[in-house]
Amino acid sequence: MLEVERYELEGGPAYQFQPDRRDCFKLLGSGIAVLLLLSDQAEAQESGARGRGGRGRASQPSDIGAWLHIGEDSKVTVMTGKVEVGQNTRTALTQAAAEELHSSVGTVKLIMGDTALVPYDAGTFGSLSTPQMAPQIRRAAATAREMLLDFAAETWKAERTSLSVRDGRVFESGSQRSASFGELTAGRNIVRSVQQGPVAKPLAQAVAKIDARNIVTGSHKYTSDIKRPGMVYGKVLRPPEYQASLGAVEGQPLLIREGSFAGITGPNPEALPALLRQAKAEWKSTPQISSTKLYGHLKQTAQGERKTLNEGWEGCEHKLEASYKIAYIAHIPLEPRAAVAEWTGDKLTVWTGTQRPFGVRSELAQAFQIPEERVRVIVPDTGSGYGGKHTGEAAIEAARLAKSAGKPVKLVWTRKEEFDCAYFRPAGVIDIRSGTRKDGIITAWEFHNYNSGGSGLATPYDIAHKLTEFHRTDSPLKQGSYRGLAATANHFARESHMDEIARAAGIDPLELRLRNLKDERMKAVLRAAAEKFGWGKLKPRPGHGFGISCGFEKGGYVASCVEVSTAPKIKLERVVTVFECGAVVNPLHLQNQVEGAVIMGIGGALFEAIAFEDGKLTNGLLSKYRVPRFSDLPVLETVLLDRRDLPSAGAGETPIIALAPAAANAICDATGKRIRSMPMAPQNS
Amino acid sequence: MELKINGVVRRVDVDLSRTLLSVLRDELDLTGAKYGCGEGQCGSCTVLLDGVAVRSCITPVKAAAGKQITTIEGLEKNGKLHPLQQAFLDADAMQCGYCTTGMIMNAAGLLHKNKSPKTEEIVRAMQGNICRCGTYPRILTAIRNAAKELPHA
Numbered sequence: 086m087l088e089v090e091r092y093e094l095e096g097g098p099a100y101q102f103q104p105d106r107r108d109c110f111k112l113l114g115s116g117i118a119v120l121l122l123l124s125d126q127a128e129a130q131e132s133g134a135r136g137r138g139g140r141g142r143a144s145q146p147s148d149i150g151a152w153l154h155i156g157e158d159s160k161v162t163v164m165t166g167k168v169e170v171g172q173n174t175r176t177a178l179t180q181a182a183a184e185e186l187h188s189s190v191g192t193v194k195l196i197m198g199d200t201a202l203v204p205y206d207a208g209t210f211g212s213l214s215t216p217q218m219a220p221q222i223r224r225a226a227a228t229a230r231e232m233l234l235d236f237a238a239e240t241w242k243a244e245r246t247s248l249s250v251r252d253g254r255v256f257e258s259g260s261q262r263s264a265s266f267g268e269l270t271a272g273r274n275i276v277r278s279v280q281q282g283p284v285a286k287p288l289a290q291a292v293a294k295i296d297a298r299n300i301v302t303g304s305h306k307y308t309s310d311i312k313r314p315g316m317v318y319g320k321v322l323r324p325p326e327y328q329a330s331l332g333a334v335e336g337q338p339l340l341i342r343e344g345s346f347a348g349i350t351g352p353n354p355e356a357l358p359a360l361l362r363q364a365k366a367e368w369k370s371t372p373q374i375s376s377t378k379l380y381g382h383l384k385q386t387a388q389g390e391r392k393t394l395n396e397g398w399e400g401c402e403h404k405l406e407a408s409y410k411i412a413y414i415a416h417i418p419l420e421p422r423a424a425v426a427e428w429t430g431d432k433l434t435v436w437t438g439t440q441r442p443f444g445v446r447s448e449l450a451q452a453f454q455i456p457e458e459r460v461r462v463i464v465p466d467t468g469s470g471y472g473g474k475h476t477g478e479a480a481i482e483a484a485r486l487a488k489s490a491g492k493p494v495k496l497v498w499t500r501k502e503e504f505d506c507a508y509f510r511p512a513g514v515i516d517i518r519s520g521t522r523k524d525g526i527i528t529a530w531e532f533h534n535y536n537s538g539g540s541g542l543a544t545p546y547d548i549a550h551k552l553t554e555f556h557r558t559d560s561p562l563k564q565g566s567y568r569g570l571a572a573t574a575n576h577f578a579r580e581s582h583m584d585e586i587a588r589a590a591g592i593d594p595l596e597l598r599l600r601n602l603k604d605e606r607m608k609a610v611l612r613a614a615a616e617k618f619g620w621g622k623l624k625p626r627p628g629h630g631f632g633i634s635c636g637f638e639k640g641g642y643v644a645s646c647v648e649v650s651t652a653p654k655i656k657l658e659r660v661v662t663v664f665e666c667g668a669v670v671n672p673l674h675l676q677n678q679v680e681g682a683v684i685m686g687i688g689g690a691l692f693e694a695i696a697f698e699d700g701k702l703t704n705g706l707l708s709k710y711r712v713p714r715f716s717d718l719p720v721l722e723t724v725l726l727d728r729r730d731l732p733s734a735g736a737g738e739t740p741i742i743a744l745a746p747a748a749a750n751a752i753c754d755a756t757g758k759r760i761r762s763m764p765m766a767p768q769n770s
Numbered sequence: 771m772e773l774k775i776n777g778v779v780r781r782v783d784v785d786l787s788r789t790l791l792s793v794l795r796d797e798l799d800l801t802g803a804k805y806g807c808g809e810g811q812c813g814s815c816t817v818l819l820d821g822v823a824v825r826s827c828i829t830p831v832k833a834a835a836g837k838q839i840t841t842i843e844g845l846e847k848n849g850k851l852h853p854l855q856q857a858f859l860d861a862d863a864m865q866c867g868y869c870t871t872g873m874i875m876n877a878a879g880l881l882h883k884n885k886s887p888k889t890e891e892i893v894r895a896m897q898g899n900i901c902r903c904g905t906y907p908r909i910l911t912a913i914r915n916a917a918k919e920l921p922h923a
Binding site: 354466 | 784785788789792795796799800801802803804805806807808809811812814841842843845846851855856858859862864865866867868869870871874892893894896898900901902903904905906907908909910
């Protein structure tokens with residue numbers, strides 16, 4: 086079973102990329118290559134000195150973040166272990182290289198997520214591509230640019246200061262002389278290593294999605310679109326209840342049966358379910374908790390002792406205590422988990438949509454007891470993930486079936502399998518006790534999170550006495566990462582509670598927050614959201630309500646103001662979101678990420694919840710599980726605060742966290758009723 | 771059986787109860803239409819039958835016999851994108867792109883019967899198409915812009 090927020094627990098790379106100098110050029114042709122090294126030891130090794138041999142290896146660079154090649158054809162190729170799952174990191178990272186080379190994005194091609202070609206990367210999650218990978222690529226590209234200038238100066242015997250790089254060429258000022266990247270790199274075959282260091286800020290250019298043309302013509306090949314010569318389709322026998330184990334199987338001869346894994350293959354994918362149904366399988370199930378008993382179960386199974394905050398209560402006019410509940414929800418990436426597996430002798434190649442290509446390679450190597458070097462995982466740009474595609478179940482299943490079939494196998498999970506076999510955003514219970522003085526200053530804050538997770542656990546408010554605890558519990562359902570992780574749950578509870586304090590104290594919710602905040606960046610997004618929304622100036626119409634909330638996570642600050650209407654059902658009418666994540670990389674895609682996060686957040690806030698009973702999901706189909714659709718769209722107003730003086734943080738996750746509490750506060754404003762559980766309008770269909 | 775797809779007659783030898791989606795994707799390598807749910811709830815598999823948008827994941831292939839099937843692969847003419855395709859590009863109306871072809875085909879079905887839809891009409895027509903990445907605002911913009919580009923004969 087997955088740990089909550091498992092990536093935080095992950096160790097170092099299981100495999101270290103050891104490029105041979107010649108490999109770069111064998112693969113991409115003659116030219117120059119720049120390797121971005123993650124440690125100085127690696128550089129010592131690269132430059133020929135015998136290093137201490139980290140992890141028992143010596144004489145080769147071991148920890149490379151990314152590398153860049155410029156060929157004789159002037160093409161720039163960047164290799165990175167990050168993957169594209171709709172967050173447009175392919176575009177953002179291409180921009181990073183192109184900006185340093187003073188060239189258009191069309192000059193640069195990224196090779197992403199192919200374990201045979203790219204350096205090790207732990208995975209695409211945690212909003213890390215922008216703060217970590219982009220500076221590495223920038224550094225490599227800037228180094229390449231300086232090399233090109235050196236080559237031109239040397240070839241032309243020119244002053245280096247008279248040279249400049251523009252649109253894939255080096256120019257000399259005051260003369261007509263210029264040369265393409267390819268002319269300057271031809272025949273050189275030089276590898277240079279560079280360590281991380283300061284890099285230029287992004288230019289905040291609105292560049293359109295790379296490869297978008299292939300998307301609108303339908304020619305982009307997602308994993309589920311790939312066809313290999315001789316390929317057949319696979320299907321896995323699924324248990325009727327989760328955590329059931331497979332006993333005897335009669336009737337249909339299965340292609341493969343190993344423990345609880347059984348499956349078949351065939352040329353017609355639509356014939357497979359009927360064939361599997363003929364198998365008379367005995368399943369041994371165990372008693373399971375139902376969703377109606379979930380929250381009690383989480384608290385009953387909590388590990389360790391719950392501490393109590395004893396200080397800070399003196400002189401408090403308002404002492405509040407409340408408990409908040411957060412349901413399991415599903416990621417529902419529109420492209421279900423899929424894999425195409427192909428064995429060539431004892432070597433395995435798997436195409437699969439995952440956020441952790443190297444992690445899935447480890448899973449495959451372990452499953453088949455073969456060295457990782459014999460496994461290649463290739464991740465085509467994928468039909469989204471939202472933190473849901475960290476694991477390699479479909480890859481392993483396809484590879485097992487392919488091994489038995491002796492042919493390449495494609496396996497695409499059905500939507501029902503997605504619900505039944507994937508993992509969920511953790512459910513949780515959050516208990517809060519607070520003590521506030523008459524002037525609205527909070528002096529005591531006790532916060533207990535059961536199972537949701539640790540992200541966004543700590544309060545950003547400046548409170549004298551705090552106790553914040555995360556309690557591990559048993560989870561009846563498989564759970565794991567989700568966009569924003571537990572920051573959504575923790576902000577829902579905390580920012581709802583802030584509103585409760587404001588109401589109890591009779592202080593405006595914006596004012597209460599500002600009185601308790603010291604963090605200027607948080608105050609800035611709050612004030613900007615209030616200003617844009619007209620907070621304190623507008624009055625809600627009858628049946629409507631206003632709510633505000635703010636949050637900080639993964640380097641980004643967000644504040645949301647929401648207007649809801651409550652009749653005939655709860656609907657978000659207007660959402661103002663202010664987001665600040667340092668220097669903006671690409672305003673076009675940043676806005677898309679912020680709006681997408683807000684819209685996805687509407688589902689979890691209002692109506693998404695996994696229901697389950699006796700080991701079965703009772704709403705595990707899209708016809709039963711409601712996700713945000715066109716008609717749920719509020720008027721969206723998004724403000725991006727561009728802090729040119731600060732490094733860029735990732736933006737795919739944090740904008741989701743402030744929506745739900747702002748909506749809860751708006752509902753309370755409209756109805757006087759405080760809803761302390763997500764989703765807040767589960768009957769809303 | 772014979773299928774008329776994007777103006778070309780294709781012969782397939784398949785069980786007539788198979789879905790149009792699987793025949794297009796798995797037999798004819800037309801993978802632009804996507805599987806998203808298999809129950810007609812998400813719209814990723816949308817194609818046109820005689821100009822009408824249908825969910826190919828719940829349409830038996832025999833229902834397409836004798837009809838003009840249009841898939842996303844048939845929208846581009848002589849290297850020129852369909853106004854909807856161009857409008858989606860211009861509005862950057864996608865994130866992961868998995869729903870995009872279904873969105874475009876469903877919108878094509880709408881514009882086939884209603885050349886200047888109001889925003890409420892677009893929302894109603896597109897209600898069965900899910901973009902899990904939440905690109906709805908830009909998709910609405912793209913459809914509105916494409917409607918302006920279409921010949922209003």
